[in-house]
Amino acid sequence: MVRRIVLILGILALVTFGVLKTESLRRSLGMIGERIGVSLAAPARFIGDLAWGGGSGDLKRENAILKAEIVSLSHGFFSPKNGHLISAHVFSSYPFNHRDILVLDAGSNEGVSLGSGVLVGDVLLLGYVQSVTLNTSNVRTIFDADVSIPVKIGEKGIDALLVGGRTPQLTLIVSEAVIGSGDSVYSAGSQFPYGLSLGEVDTVKAEPGSAFKTATLKIAYDPGNLDAVSILTP
Amino acid sequence: MRVRIHVFTAVLYLALVIIASVLQRAPNLLWFGIRPNITLALLVALSFFIDDFYLFLGLSLIASALVNPASGFSLEEIVSVLVLIAAFFLRARLPFGPATSALLLAAGATFAFYLAVQISFITSDFIAVFFEMLYNALLAAFIYFLMHRIPRYGETTRASF
Numbered sequence: 001m002v003r004r005i006v007l008i009l010g011i012l013a014l015v016t017f018g019v020l021k022t023e024s025l026r027r028s029l030g031m032i033g034e035r036i037g038v039s040l041a042a043p044a045r046f047i048g049d050l051a052w053g054g055g056s057g058d059l060k061r062e063n064a065i066l067k068a069e070i071v072s073l074s075h076g077f078f079s080p081k082n083g084h085l086i087s088a089h090v091f092s093s094y095p096f097n098h099r100d101i102l103v104l105d106a107g108s109n110e111g112v113s114l115g116s117g118v119l120v121g122d123v124l125l126l127g128y129v130q131s132v133t134l135n136t137s138n139v140r141t142i143f144d145a146d147v148s149i150p151v152k153i154g155e156k157g158i159d160a161l162l163v164g165g166r167t168p169q170l171t172l173i174v175s176e177a178v179i180g181s182g183d184s185v186y187s188a189g190s191q192f193p194y195g196l197s198l199g200e201v202d203t204v205k206a207e208p209g210s211a212f213k214t215a216t217l218k219i220a221y222d223p224g225n226l227d228a229v230s231i232l233t234p
Numbered sequence: 235m236r237v238r239i240h241v242f243t244a245v246l247y248l249a250l251v252i253i254a255s256v257l258q259r260a261p262n263l264l265w266f267g268i269r270p271n272i273t274l275a276l277l278v279a280l281s282f283f284i285d286d287f288y289l290f291l292g293l294s295l296i297a298s299a300l301v302n303p304a305s306g307f308s309l310e311e312i313v314s315v316l317v318l319i320a321a322f323f324l325r326a327r328l329p330f331g332p333a334t335s336a337l338l339l340a341a342g343a344t345f346a347f348y349l350a351v352q353i354s355f356i357t358s359d360f361i362a363v364f365f366e367m368l369y370n371a372l373l374a375a376f377i378y379f380l381m382h383r384i385p386r387y388g389e390t391t392r393a394s395f
Binding site for chain 2: 092094
């Protein structure tokens with residue numbers, strides 16, 4: 001009898017907790033998670049650096065950022081650095097693999113608005129703000145399967161649709177289009193400024209008889225190791 | 235003495251669940267791009283040490299609430315609890331040893347979770363699901379071996395305090 005009363009009270013408490021879970025709780029847990037995550041990831045990163053050469057990831061990322069800046073300048077695209085950027089830290093992420101959502105420590109108090117583009121290294125488009133609270137924002141990244149962004153590829157600006165996922169795919173590329181590995185990929189949809197870099201074409205796959213071909217997107221950064229990002233503001 | 239052990243083990247389990255829930259949301263804890271479900275692996279392993287269903291249910295509810303601390307309950311939270319309850323009742327019915335059962339249950343629970351939450355994820359990215367099943371299974375077996383060395387909830391013979 002006592003046990004049942006305790007159970008009912010416990011469930012009631014949890015339901016209340018579930019409904020009233022506050023932003024401060026979410027923020028505190030996220031902060032703790034970030035600290036623990038960084039601490040635990042450090043030894044793994046150290047071993048990785050020893051095994052595969054330290055800092056090569058950072059160099060690749062810097063290279064990609066420079067390439068993206070060159071493409072942006074040579075085409076006269078929108079340069080995020082000319083816009084207003086808000087810096088934010090990634091302090092938590094979606095706990096399961098079927099979605100890729102990051103929680104940032106900047107919200108409407110800092111000027112973040114719904115749908116804003118989120119960038120890595122101030123240049124590379126990572127995703128968009130899906131929801132905002134006063135001090136935090138949730139970002140749906142291009143590694144989420146539900147994300148699709150119209151993009152253009154290379155000098156000729158060949159149309160494609162980027163479909164998110166663990167390895168983002170470039171789809172609906174007309175089979176006659178000539179694209180190759182290393183071609184730059186940039187945003188072309190209305191939700192972001194035109195010309196934001198996403199990465200480069202990796203491998204192209206064309207099936208005989210199909211009107212379209214697909215390609216994979218090469219990302220120059222490790223999405224699991226993002227500590228800080230920038231948010232574009234209107 | 236028995237009550238003390240109950241309290242000690244319950245607090246230990248609660249602490250483990252809280253730590254696992256916090257780790258579950260840590261942004262950098264990806265293994266080759268795949269996030270293990272630490273809370274699921276932990277609770278599957280703990281189910282072999284907890285006889286009291288209500289304690290297990292409480293821990294599962296707390297874990298699912300902490301893992302997704304947005305307001306309200308999401309489908310993922312509800313499914314997590316249901317899958318863990320199923321694992322709790324299945325654990326004694328499997329014809330294997332507890333470590334093997336923990337391994338299989340963690341893998342099965344992971345698959346069942348995605349089956350209920352987003353079936354399209356299994357077909358669109360089976361590699362991710364497979365590796366998460368593998369991670370969770372190994373993690374559950376590892377936690378089982380670690381927990382095996384700690385006095386069991388309700389056990390009085392190994393009391394030392």
